Amino acid sequence: MPTTNGGANSAVGAVNYATEYGRELSQMFPYVLNFGALYNTENNGRFRWVNAKTIEIPSISTTGRVDADRDTVALAQRNYDNKWETKTLTNERKWSTLVHPMDIDQTNMVASIANITQVFNEEQKFPEMDAYLISRLYALWTTSIAGDSAHGAYTGKTANTTALDKNSILGVFDQMMLNMDNARVPANGRILYVTHEVNVILKEAEKISRSLDVSSGPNAIDRRVNRLDQVEIIGVPSTLMKTAYDFTSGWEPAASASQINMFLVHPSAVITPVSYTFSQLDAPSAMSEGKWTYYEESFEDAFILNKKADALQFNVTSGGGTDTDTDTDTSTDTE
Numbered sequence: 001m002p003t004t005n006g007g008a009n010s011a012v013g014a015v016n017y018a019t020e021y022g023r024e025l026s027q028m029f030p031y032v033l034n035f036g037a038l039y040n041t042e043n044n045g046r047f048r049w050v051n052a053k054t055i056e057i058p059s060i061s062t063t064g065r066v067d068a069d070r071d072t073v074a075l076a077q078r079n080y081d082n083k084w085e086t087k088t089l090t091n092e093r094k095w096s097t098l099v100h101p102m103d104i105d106q107t108n109m110v111a112s113i114a115n116i117t118q119v120f121n122e123e124q125k126f127p128e129m130d131a132y133l134i135s136r137l138y139a140l141w142t143t144s145i146a147g148d149s150a151h152g153a154y155t156g157k158t159a160n161t162t163a164l165d166k167n168s169i170l171g172v173f174d175q176m177m178l179n180m181d182n183a184r185v186p187a188n189g190r191i192l193y194v195t196h197e198v199n200v201i202l203k204e205a206e207k208i209s210r211s212l213d214v215s216s217g218p219n220a221i222d223r224r225v226n227r228l229d230q231v232e233i234i235g236v237p238s239t240l241m242k243t244a245y246d247f248t249s250g251w252e253p254a255a256s257a258s259q260i261n262m263f264l265v266h267p268s269a270v271i272t273p274v275s276y277t278f279s280q281l282d283a284p285s286a287m288s289e290g291k292w293t294y295y296e297e298s299f300e301d302a303f304i305l306n307k308k309a310d311a312l313q314f315n316v317t318s319g320g321g322t323d324t325d326t327d328t329d330t331s332t333d334t335e
Helices: 101-106 113-141 169-182 196-204 306-311
Strands: 048-051 054-062 080-088 091-099 191-195 231-236 259-265 274-282 292-300 312-317
Touching: 091 101, 091 113, 113 259, 113 292, 113 312, 169 196, 169 259, 169 306, 169 312, 191 196, 196 231, 196 259, 306 312
Parallel strands: 191 231
Antiparallel strands: 048 054, 054 080, 091 292, 191 259, 259 312, 274 292
């Protein structure tokens, strides 16, 4: 991007008045919602609102079958039960800004509300939503839920803490898959979120098989690992894969946070309700001292369905570091 003009307008926090700037900001590597599939889960249409901050999710249980008797008629009775799983939203967030009309004109529209909110979404709001989702799910997954086991009560789970390297990573993945298989989690639709560092290890994993497509030319080899045992793999920046964050202003990893290296999940186990959204741009007025005023607010949250807690699996490194080994093995194997 062009350098900032000198003079009074080069002070820290001042808007850059360089009129030669183009109308579009050229921000490098804009963020997107890495956990978009979980924010778009099918469960978001399967609950009812009790009030502005509370939802109820239906939970049905039944008895099992019994032996039939051809000679008598059994007493009819109800063999199912319906309860409501209650969840209370707590995540209420807002953001606002003032924009002086002269700032818009003198930056050749660079400081327009459209550009400002685009940068806010890509660099602040979206990554914050990702950070909140992963840390919220981890906190819920590791916390015991009291109540009736038939309707999803469970003891808080414990993450796998095996150090990941090219020799161990597939074993950890296989154990996660086995845990889900034994809990009767559907095989189709599982997603594996990994840090980019772990994605590198997957490329070098022992015993992983690849198929090379040379149809694009003899010099074109795609080394990406996009699926493993029919599980979609999505790489996520390590800063957005922490167990805890500080959301006082924006988001940042908490000092006590651990690094989440791998997160295997079936989206059917997650629900991400939104109670309220509001955004509005007001024209300059006496109350705003002649400035445009933008304000937005939302009330949203993320939850695990109690009966489907086994559809989440984590590999974590305690203490905030990433306990992975990406060293290249230079030894020569002989057969």
